[in-house]
Amino acid sequence: MSHSSQPRPHTFTPGGALKGTIRVPGDKSISHRSIMLGALAIGETRVTGLLEGEDVMSTAAAMRAMGATIEKQPDGEWVINGVGVGGLLQPETALDMGNSGTSTRLLMGLVSSHAITATFVGDASLSKRPMGRVIDPLSTMGAQFTASEGGRLPLTMQGAQPAVPITYRLPVASAQVKSAILLAGLNTPGITTVIEPVPTRDHSERMLKGFGANLTVDTNEDGERVIRIHGEANLTGQTIVVPGDPSSAAFFIVAALIVPGSDVLIENVGLNPTRAGIVAVLRQMGGSIEEVNPRIVGGEPVADLRVRHSALTGIEVDPAVVPSMVDEFPVLFVAAALAQGRTVCTGLEELRVKESDRITVMREALELAGATLHETEDGMVIDGTNGAPLPGGNASPVVTHLDHRIAMSMAIAGVASTKGVTIDDVSPIATSFPNFMPLLAGLVAA
Incomplete structure (x- = not known):
């Protein structure tokens, strides 16, 4: 792309x-997550209003490469048949993220708790963007990375199976880092916890719950958001209007x-x-x-x-x-x-x-x-x-x-x-x- x-x-x-x-x-954030969660759900997910920009199409191409069926209907609706959490397949070629930082960081999280190896590549602009803030927590969960200098693309990751649940306080407000860890937690035994000192966009939390994940959001005594996801989740296909x-x-x-x-x-x-x-x-x-x-x-x-x-x-x-x-x-x-x-x-x-x-x-x-x-x-x-x-x-x-x-x-x-x-x-x-x-x-x- x-x-x-x-x-x-x-x-x-x-x-x-x-x-x-x-x-x-x-909405770009909701479009990315509709495809990712639909691809991990059991059954059919139907999406209307999906953003058909290049970034979201990069996400769709990657999920197809790992086994999901994603098709646009003549009426403009998108239909996704998922593989189930834990069911991602080994991609045969590198996953081309185009210009999409969201696709890259969220998919790194998604893949990190599956027993597959994936290489992420992107365009010149994306290849300058640092991925270290996602690599750090995912490495703690057990994934292994071989990245270009400065934690940049091209980057190869080997998922951990089983991954290890962690409690992670976000050092910088980032919905992408939070989402990557929560997506990794989907296929990780036990409870994965993200502590968010500053609230960031909460589409991941809303949509994970909507697909049936056991996810809770509380506030601790310091006023920080504490998000917990119970692993080895079963997601069910949904109907989404973006x-x-x-x-x-x-x-x-x-x-x-x-x-x-x-x-x-x-x-x-x-x-x-x-x-x-x-x-x-x-x-x-x-x-x-x-x-x-x-x-x-x-x-x-x-x-x-x-x-x-x-x-x-x-x-x-x-x-x-x-x-x-x-x-x-x-x-x-x-x-x-x-x-x-x-x-x-x-x-x-x-x-x-x-x-x-x-x-x-x-x-x-x-x-x-x-x-x-x-x-x-x-x-x-x-x-x-x-x-x-x-x-x-x-x-x-x-x-x-x-x-x-x-x-x-x-x-x-x-x-x-x-x-x-x-x-x-x-x-x-x-x-x-x-x-x-x-x-x-x-x-x-x-």
Whole structure:
């Protein structure tokens, strides 16, 4: 699942107010986990609204390589027939993770308690990302690793059978590390425990319970979340409706807030409180974001969001919200660049080890578009234009470093600029949001 070798540069230009109703693709986190847990369940799992981006397709290809049957029906529904916990087969070739850190870290957990050996490979961007934070706890459980320098891909792991249950306190807030350990615990005798000092997105806990795992979540005397999973679980196939991805909706929320005259309805957005920090922060800045028809779908809170152009004011973003919106900071920086006054973001060290160093890359990109900002060791300080469009008209293209969120964030900066913003490559957008550009063009045209 690698990107085409030829970069596709594109200039995003202002086209007036954004109007209309859109539906963003399914939530990426829930889509990955639907396929993994469906592949480990007994019986049939049916999924509607699955995100069909390259990252999720990497997960599907890996689960097929280990014995699951995963097929898309003519009506768009996906049907998964699982192999049962403990039933994964030895893959015949390396598992190609493309650009997906989530696929890699979660599948390392899944495989680590099975008696198989698997090699993980990825594209140039993924191969720079450190996997040590997953390797450490999984090694303690008995898995063995041969990794490239710095704990990076390509990497070969030999699963432990039986694996050893552990109690692990997360040294850094990471839903991926938590999920990897819980998935390893599925096929590990006894009780595997993860202690989470800072809450992170909880899709794994909700979905493991939904598939029938014996999983409990408690709070200890220090206020930390304690998650316990009983091993040698039996999972049962489920019917899943995937809500719209709040990380994908964030680009259109910001666009509607900063382009004058805009009024956009985004349907079916997942508003899990461990994920929807961006909505709260933009409201704090003065953004008009109204929840229409709030409902619960498959245990997840969902609503349609009506977003209207608003005069935003800079704020100091509470670092406690970082885990609930870690992927949305690039587009928040764009919103802040057009706000009144100064926005200060701290506690963003995690952004430096994403698909790119998203602090430095966004600073460079927004400077090219004419924004006033400077990076700090753990964040960004942005002085807004008081609602005036960014100048744009950058002489050299924004370098996106194969990072889909940089590309989409700067696309939004382009529609809120005077002369447009050119980026070096739009092909990485397909990893998470294949129809982003047609949706954006449709709102502008409307």
